[in-house]
Amino acid sequence: MAEITPIRTAAETGLVEHFASAKHRLPGDPGLRDAAFARFAERGLPHRRVEEWKYTDLRNLMRTAAPFAAPPDEGFVAETLQDAGPFGNVEASRVTFVNGFLARDRSDLGRLPSGLDIVPLTDALSSGHALLTRVGAVEGARDNVAYALNAAFMSDGAVIWVAAGTTVEQPLHLRFVSAGEGPFATATRVLLVLEEGASLTLLETHEGSDGTVYQANDVVEVVASDKASLNHVRFNGESRQALALSTLTAKLGTGVSFRSLNVVTGAEVSRHQVFLTFAGENSTVSINGANMLKTRQHADTTLLVDHATPHCDSRELFKTVVDDDATGVFQGKIIVRPDAQKVDGRMMSGCLLLSDGGTMYNKPELEIFADDVQCAHGATCGQLDENLLFYLKSRGLPQAEAERLLVQAFVGEAVETVGVDTLHDILVEIVEDWLRARG
Amino acid sequence: MLEIKNLVVQIEDNRILNGLDLTVNKGEVAAIMGPNGSGKSTLSYVIAGREDYEVLEGEILLDGQNLLEMEPDQRAAAGVFLAFQYPLEIPGVGTMTFLKAALNAQRKARGEAELTTPDFIKRVNTAGASLEINRDFLKRALNVGFSGGEKKRMEILQMALLQPSFCILDETDSGLDIDALRIVAEGVNALRSPERSFLVITHYQRLLNYIVPDTVHVMSGGRIVRSGGKELALELEANGYADYRSQAA
Numbered sequence: 001m002a003e004i005t006p007i008r009t010a011a012e013t014g015l016v017e018h019f020a021s022a023k024h025r026l027p028g029d030p031g032l033r034d035a036a037f038a039r040f041a042e043r044g045l046p047h048r049r050v051e052e053w054k055y056t057d058l059r060n061l062m063r064t065a066a067p068f069a070a071p072p073d074e075g076f077v078a079e080t081l082q083d084a085g086p087f088g089n090v091e092a093s094r095v096t097f098v099n100g101f102l103a104r105d106r107s108d109l110g111r112l113p114s115g116l117d118i119v120p121l122t123d124a125l126s127s128g129h130a131l132l133t134r135v136g137a138v139e140g141a142r143d144n145v146a147y148a149l150n151a152a153f154m155s156d157g158a159v160i161w162v163a164a165g166t167t168v169e170q171p172l173h174l175r176f177v178s179a180g181e182g183p184f185a186t187a188t189r190v191l192l193v194l195e196e197g198a199s200l201t202l203l204e205t206h207e208g209s210d211g212t213v214y215q216a217n218d219v220v221e222v223v224a225s226d227k228a229s230l231n232h233v234r235f236n237g238e239s240r241q242a243l244a245l246s247t248l249t250a251k252l253g254t255g256v257s258f259r260s261l262n263v264v265t266g267a268e269v270s271r272h273q274v275f276l277t278f279a280g281e282n283s284t285v286s287i288n289g290a291n292m293l294k295t296r297q298h299a300d301t302t303l304l305v306d307h308a309t310p311h312c313d314s315r316e317l318f319k320t321v322v323d324d325d326a327t328g329v330f331q332g333k334i335i336v337r338p339d340a341q342k343v344d345g346r347m348m349s350g351c352l353l354l355s356d357g358g359t360m361y362n363k364p365e366l367e368i369f370a371d372d373v374q375c376a377h378g379a380t381c382g383q384l385d386e387n388l389l390f391y392l393k394s395r396g397l398p399q400a401e402a403e404r405l406l407v408q409a410f411v412g413e414a415v416e417t418v419g420v421d422t423l424h425d426i427l428v429e430i431v432e433d434w435l436r437a438r439g
Numbered sequence: 440m441l442e443i444k445n446l447v448v449q450i451e452d453n454r455i456l457n458g459l460d461l462t463v464n465k466g467e468v469a470a471i472m473g474p475n476g477s478g479k480s481t482l483s484y485v486i487a488g489r490e491d492y493e494v495l496e497g498e499i500l501l502d503g504q505n506l507l508e509m510e511p512d513q514r515a516a517a518g519v520f521l522a523f524q525y526p527l528e529i530p531g532v533g534t535m536t537f538l539k540a541a542l543n544a545q546r547k548a549r550g551e552a553e554l555t556t557p558d559f560i561k562r563v564n565t566a567g568a569s570l571e572i573n574r575d576f577l578k579r580a581l582n583v584g585f586s587g588g589e590k591k592r593m594e595i596l597q598m599a600l601l602q603p604s605f606c607i608l609d610e611t612d613s614g615l616d617i618d619a620l621r622i623v624a625e626g627v628n629a630l631r632s633p634e635r636s637f638l639v640i641t642h643y644q645r646l647l648n649y650i651v652p653d654t655v656h657v658m659s660g661g662r663i664v665r666s667g668g669k670e671l672a673l674e675l676e677a678n679g680y681a682d683y684r685s686q687a688a
């Protein structure tokens with residue numbers, strides 16, 4: 001039998017070298033990092049013959065592995081954070097990362113409302129923080145290569161804890177900014193534990209100025225105890241030269257309300273993965289996204305929603321706008337386990353193609369093993385409706401403005417799931433900016 | 440004043456208008472009647488600027504401006520308004536957002552200042568006053584979930600708000616019950632003025648009891664085959680279009 005050598009590309013070799021030189025400098029147990037890296041090394045980077053990566057051939061899209069960023073100095077951090085970013089006006093507790101490292105002096109760690117506790121990941125790893133036992137709660141994510149690489153390389157992040165019964169009024173904003181001379185790589189990990197009845201709005205922005213070349217691999221893990229509530233809003237405003245892998249995992253107890261919206265305008269190549277497991281009954285989930293893509297951009301959204309328990313609802317609505325030669329990918333799988341009766345799951349992915357050269361891959365899947373459930377999925381792909389355009393133009397709107405109105409309306413359905421007016425206005429403005437830049 | 444001279448139009452090699460001539464004077468309400476397939480709706484779309492139609496010959500002048508050289512939005516800014524036979528539903532576009540965008544786009548095209556929000560809302564209220572439009576509708580997405588009658592009233596509201604100089608009503612009576620027809624007709628009549636002309640396209644004389652035309656034109660085979668006063672509509676109602684079908688052939 002021929003010997004299998006999964007490590008063969010320049011990027012794969014690079015990752016092996018970077019790991020060998022970095023693992024003893026990184027905080028925490030090197031044994032755990034070795035185990036995580038081994039999960040990657042067994043298979044190498046996923047490619048088009050790996051079903052879950054068929055449309056995002058990472059082996060092909062990631063030609064080299066950038067060296068991991070060094071911790072930035074104070075002056076660089078100050079310069080980088082001069083611009084408050086698109087969520088800068090939102091009143092929030094803020095935790096800021098620059099090039100994958102927590103900027104402690106620029107974060108509200110010492111000024112948090114009661115019931116909200118945040119420990120820097122490096123501290124948590126060094127001290128063996130008790131909550132770290134909650135990491136890796138979602139089984140489906142463990143074998144994922146992006147997740148495994150993050151576990152091997154994570155250099156910073158946060159362990160966030162919300163006490164039982166606490167409603168944190170102000171949103172918590174995790175701001176990840178990448179800047180400076182590239183190429184470099186970053187890997188951050190956030191663990192959010194919501195105790196029983198805890199409630200939080202979590203904002204996550206990923207910002208990078210165009211021209212900065214980097215590879216980001218970010219993981220957010222959510223463990224929500226019974227009756228907890230989370231509204232999660234994520235914005236990918238990465239540099240147009242970035243390769244950005246992101247993973248959201250969530251394990252939900254009973255009676256949990258969970259909402260997540262991911263808005264993407266940035267990165268050259270991005271893949272946002274959501275692994276969600278229902279572990280209790282009567283929980284409600286709404287996972288949504290708006291992807292706005294142009295020149296050469298490739299954005300993948302991959303969902304795995306696992307209904308392991310009965311009486312839960314999940315709603316997924318994704319809107320992708322593809323312009324120029326961009327590529328959109330939506331893969332959504334809903335699994336309903338044999339005992340998960342009375343589950344109601346609905347998944348919809350719509351794509352609007354604004355050019356002849358764009359591509360969209362839509363792959364919704366249902367795997368249902370219970371017999372008393374309601375599940376539906378749909379996928380559409382189309383161009384702007386000529387009849388609607390004529391109607392708008394006949395009322396005096398020039399072509400470009402009519403198009404803008406229709407595109408805004410198309411993504412608006414996903415954007416409005418954010419449910420909070422101030423955040424909605426910011427996201428609408430982000431969509432407007434994208435449309436204005438399009439001309 | 441609208442002047443159409445020798446208009447020849449086809450769509451996908453199908454000739455629909457065959458040398459149509461028509462003049463509608465300032466302040467005049469002209470009705471166009473005719474059997475199915477005579478080209479009435481095509482005429483309205485060609486005036487408004489729909490792109491699917493190929494104009495082979497002729498010209499359309501509005502107050503001396505050649506409409507055929509203008510984009511649909513430019514025609515709207517120049518004063519053309521088409522009330523659609525089937526107004527479109529636009530999910531996700533709020534009615535007020537749409538109305539404001541339309542009004543301000545036209546003002547901008549004419550070099551006028553954009554309206555402030557209070558000023559705009561005042562104008563919408565004035566325009567909608569007599570149309571019995573449920574205020575909740577203005578908060579909804581444009582025409583989404585509206586009944587046929589509500590959609591037609593929304594068309595007239597737009598007309599009242601945009602204050603065009605040349606209004607085309609394309610079978611505005613279709614799908615309307617008597618009460619809705621009366622409300623729509625009253626809305627139109629309130630807009631009649633010496634400065635504004637109307638082209639009212641209809642199959643039936645009934646609408647013309649409410650919107651009394653100055654002139655009636657019979658269209659058949661892609662051209663105007665007879666013109667007269669309002670009594671012509673009554674004659675058509677009594678005798679049908681049989682005479683004109685043979686003329687066209």
